[in-house]
Amino acid sequence: MTAIIAFLALFFAAVFGVCCLLLAAFIGSLLYMVMLHHRLKWEGLEHEEGLLRTPLPPDSELPHVVVQIPSFNEGPVLRRGIEAAANLDWPRDKLHIQVLDDSTDETAELARTVVAELRDRGFDIVALQRTDRSGFKGGALHEAMQQTPYDYFAIFDVDYVPPADFLRRCMRVFVAEPKTAFVQARFDFLNPHENALTEMQMVTLDAHLGIEQATRYWAGHPLPFNGTCGIWQRAAVEAGGGWKGDTVTEDLDLTYRGWVKGWRAVFLTSVAVPGELPADTKTWLRQQQRWQDGFRHVSMRMFPVILRSRDMSLAAKGAALLHLCMSLNQPVLLVGVVCGVLAGLLAPTLVPLLLAVFFVTLVWVLVCATTFLRAGHNFIRDGEMRPLRFAIVLLRFVGGQAATVARSLFVHLRKAIAPPKPIVFDRTPKRGS
Numbered sequence: 055m056t057a058i059i060a061f062l063a064l065f066f067a068a069v070f071g072v073c074c075l076l077l078a079a080f081i082g083s084l085l086y087m088v089m090l091h092h093r094l095k096w097e098g099l100e101h102e103e104g105l106l107r108t109p110l111p112p113d114s115e116l117p118h119v120v121v122q123i124p125s126f127n128e129g130p131v132l133r134r135g136i137e138a139a140a141n142l143d144w145p146r147d148k149l150h151i152q153v154l155d156d157s158t159d160e161t162a163e164l165a166r167t168v169v170a171e172l173r174d175r176g177f178d179i180v181a182l183q184r185t186d187r188s189g190f191k192g193g194a195l196h197e198a199m200q201q202t203p204y205d206y207f208a209i210f211d212v213d214y215v216p217p218a219d220f221l222r223r224c225m226r227v228f229v230a231e232p233k234t235a236f237v238q239a240r241f242d243f244l245n246p247h248e249n250a251l252t253e254m255q256m257v258t259l260d261a262h263l264g265i266e267q268a269t270r271y272w273a274g275h276p277l278p279f280n281g282t283c284g285i286w287q288r289a290a291v292e293a294g295g296g297w298k299g300d301t302v303t304e305d306l307d308l309t310y311r312g313w314v315k316g317w318r319a320v321f322l323t324s325v326a327v328p329g330e331l332p333a334d335t336k337t338w339l340r341q342q343q344r345w346q347d348g349f350r351h352v353s354m355r356m357f358p359v360i361l362r363s364r365d366m367s368l369a370a371k372g373a374a375l376l377h378l379c380m381s382l383n384q385p386v387l388l389v390g391v392v393c394g395v396l397a398g399l400l401a402p403t404l405v406p407l408l409l410a411v412f413f414v415t416l417v418w419v420l421v422c423a424t425t426f427l428r429a430g431h432n433f434i435r436d437g438e439m440r441p442l443r444f445a446i447v448l449l450r451f452v453g454g455q456a457a458t459v460a461r462s463l464f465v466h467l468r469k470a471i472a473p474p475k476p477i478v479f480d481r482t483p484k485r486g487s
Contacts (some may be wrong), residue, residue, distance in 0.1 A: 060411040064400035066393040070408060073390025074415040080383055081419045083376055084265075091269040091429065098272035102322060106223055108230040113145045116205040117228075119221055119285070124154045124191050129161040131330065136168050140177050144221045154194040156187045189299020191281075192307075196297040207288070211282040214329035217242070219375075224285050227320050235290035237319035238267065239283045240434075242326035251338060252331045254450040257439075261430025264323060268433075271321035276313050276375040281305035284325040290317045290442035301355075303348025310356045310374070312362055323434075338454075340436040346384055353378040371387040424448060428475060 110116065121139045125132055136330050139151050151172070155165040162183060169181040182198050189196060189366055199207065206228070224237045240263045246256040263280075270277045279286075281303075291297065294312030309319070332338045360366065360374050394412065398405045427448065431439060439447070 059400050063397050063404060066397035066400065067404050067408060070394040070397055071392050071411060073386050073393065074411050076386050077383065077390065078415055078418050080380055081422045083380070085422045087265055087269050088426055088429045090273055091433075094269060094272040095433075098268065099323070101272075105227050105320065106266040106322070106324065107229050110222065110226060110229060113148075116145060116148055116225070118148045118150060119144060119206045119208055119225070120150045120152060120202050120204050121208045121210065122152045122195060122198055123210055123212050123431060124156075124194055125161065126156045126187070127161050128157070128212050129159070129164050131213040132161055132164055133168050134215060135210065136165075136172070138215040139210065140172050140175075140179070141218050142216060142221050144217045146176060147178075149178065149194045149221075150204065150276055151177060152198045152201070153179070153181045154198050155181055155183045155193075155421065156190075156194060157183075165436075177280070189297075190304075191299070191324045192297040192301070192304030193299035195304070196299070199288070199291065199297070203397065206285055206287060207291070208285045209378040210327070211329065214241075214327050216280055216283070216327050220325065221285075223325050224322065226468050227322070228285075228287065231318070231320065234282050234287065234320050235294075235312050236279055236286040236319045237308045238277065238280055238319060239325040239327050240264070240267075240321075240323055241280070242328040243281060244330050245295040245333065246331065248331070248333050250447070250450050251335060251454075252333055253439075253447050254454055255331045255338070257427050257431050257444070257447050258451060260434040261427045263321075264430040265319050265426060268323050269468075270373075270377075271319070273373070274370075276310065276370075276377055277319040277321055278377075279305040279309045279319070280306075282329070289453065293317055301348050301351045305353055306349065306352045307355070310359075313374070314356075314359055314366065316365065346381070347474055350385070353381040359474065367405055420452075423451070427451065 121142065123135055123139055125135075136151070136153060142149060151254055153164060153165050153169055157165065165181045165183065167180050171473060172179045180201075182194070182201065184194065184197070189191070195207075195209070206225070208216075208221065208224075220239070227234055227237045241259055243252070243256055245252055247253060266275065267280070269275075290312050291308065293315045294308050294317065298306055312341075334340060347398060356378060357375070360378075363371070366374075394408050398408055428444065431437060431444065
């Protein structure tokens with residue numbers, strides 16, 4: 055019996071060590087992205103400036119653009135989002151607005167009212183209201199695309215407020231590089247300083263967009279669509295198999311399906327679209343859980359597709375797999391914590407070694423995360439947040455990640471006990487403040 059216990063303790067300790075090594079590698083990839091960002095930044099920004107200097111053809115020759123605004127029970131922000139789309143600077147006869155409203159509350163009537171008002175003012179706008187939410191946002195986008203013959207689709211979640219010159223700037227990319235799948239603009243925020251939670255989200259999203267997304271584009275790595283504030287070309291959507299609703303991250307799913315077909319995207323750091331950040335912890339945690347679940351779902355689906363592809367170089371496969379492996383952070387962490395605790399309970403003499411390995415991994419993770427977040431803040435906000443305030447935001451980030459992991463553990467335990475449930479798109483509610 056003693057030999058069995060010793061074997062199990064060593065086994066769990068070994069699994070714990072492997073998990074710590076994997077976490078160090080995953081988080082270390084963020085440090086690699088920071089170094090790659092600094093190496094490619096000036097050339098990348100110069101290329102972006104060149105794209106945005108590309109002259110547009112005369113208004114009579116501009117393409118038709120369909121603005122799609124998905125909505126579900128979001129009355130407080132609906133009018134603001136639709137009117138922002140109507141204010142876009144584009145020839146009136148070539149601007150078409152689709153409000154994709156799956157609402158089951160009073161938002162549905164509000165959508166019809168706002169659409170009627172704008173139609174009376176001469177806008178080509180329609181409310182496409184479904185009787186069910188089949189496919190959720192992906193299903194709504196797919197069905198709406200079948201209702202129009204045009205080739206360019208600007209997508210804005212209803213809580214985002216695009217500037218009037220958004221189309222005039224972003225459509226230049228398609229003139230310069232006609233084979234672009236989509237153009238992704240950078241998020242900005244309407245309420246970044248509302249509280250500590252929104253400040254933390256500002257810092258983390260700036261790092262994601264300014265370091266990860268920008269560097270992926272500059273380096274030729276897969277560039278995921280962020281679900282909003284972008285323009286898709288119909289040919290790229292169709293090449294990827296169209297929008298699908300069998301995952302809650304339909305944006306990442308279509309990105310990779312199109313990417314393996316050879317379609318590439320453009321990220322613009324200098325075009326910013328402000329939107330509203332969730333200001334309460336419960337809403338934010340639900341959003342994080344949905345993103346994590348969807349990321350893992352798409353990763354598991356695309357791993358074999360990428361590995362089997364004969365049209366991709368080894369470097370391209372490596373970049374894609376490195377990105378998709380980031381979805382394993384939470385499962386690896388959960389397995390590592392459980393195995394570490396079990397190893398310590400079975401063999402108390404291993405506790406000092408386990409704690410030392412955990413401490414080294416924790417320090418490495420904090421160093422990489424801090425460097426990554428600060429680099430993103432410096433790039434996007436020019437370091438406007440003082441070091442002491444940034445340290446407080448960093449502590450909020452650590453607490454937020456701990457809460458996310460705890461929620462993830464609870465959700466996975468519940469799934470293991472209860473029968474599986476169908477995929478549900480849990481929309482992040484916004485207040486319109």
